[in-house]
Amino acid sequence: MELILSSSPAELTLDPACQLAELTPDSTCHPEMTLGPGPAGLTLDPEQQPEETPTPNLAELTLEPVHCRPELLDACADLINEQWPRSRASRLHSLGQSSDAFPLCLVLLRPGHTPQAVPTVVGHARLSRVLDQPQSLLVETVVVARALRGRGFGRRLMESLEVFARARGFRRLHLTTHDKLHFYAHLGYRLSKPVQGLAFTSRRLPAALLSTFSRAPPLRPPCKAPSLPVQAAPRGPKAPPLPPPPPPLPEPLTTSPLPSAASPSESPLGTQYHDLKGCPIFWMEKDI
Secondary structure (H helix, E strand, C coil): CCEEECCCCCCEEECHHHCCCCECCCCCCCCCCCECCCCCCCCCCHHHCCCCCCCCCHHHCEEEEHHHCHHHHHHHHHHHHHHCCCCHHHHHHHHHCCCCCCCEEEEEEECCCCCCCCCEEEEEEEEEEECCEEEEEEEEEEEECHHHCCCCHHHHHHHHHHHHHHHCCCCEEEEEECCCHHHHHHCCCEECCCCCECCCCCCCCCHHHHHHHHCCCCCCCCCCCCCCCCCCCCCCCCCCCCCCCCCCCCCCCCCCCCCCCCCCCCCHHHCCCECCCCCECEEEEEEC
16 A cells, blocks of 8 residues: 655655545455445344344243143242242142143143244133133133243133133033233233132032032021910919029021122222232133
């Protein structure tokens, strides 16, 4: 490159024909970098840029009973304990009770990169039979992996539950929530009365027998104190006075009827139902 010094003091110029136009390292260097004559520009080869972690495709997700995938019990327990910490042994024992006869634990799975890879547990939900409602199921322990929330996986999980339950002859789902009222309302759930889930069911117990357990005993008329016949005072020596009659027996205790279903316009802070800890809770249902 030619360097020209002029006669004027402190003036240094470069021959325009010899200005740096392009600098390209040897082709064996990667990634490729090119410097142009304009303002400093740095361009990386697109093939060498780091790849982003792909988001799971909703269409690839599957819903399977956890008792059919025993190798996923540990991962499922970790997922649930991330939201509701509990003894690991107790959690695994609860998951191990899953069966086709209900209660039944379901896991939403994302397939691995290869057919031999173990799938990833994306979500979980538990289904139980409802007392005195043979066509209803109670949905419990609904959870999605914390890193995947807000991407539609919760909706996918609930929609898959509906398909699973409907294919087995059920026509209504019940659930409870503390703070996801609007999420379930967008899915078509409405406020309802409480129901009782069955923690244990057996195919040997007919539905008619199960339904009798939920019926309140017939109300009996209140007991009245027995009336004592009036006796004529005996003639002769004065008899001792009769003892006073016993006090009336207390009326039997009766179970108060369940309150009516909450109005859809009910304020979230005004629900009439509470859980065992005294926190407000919403009961919801949906026909499927």
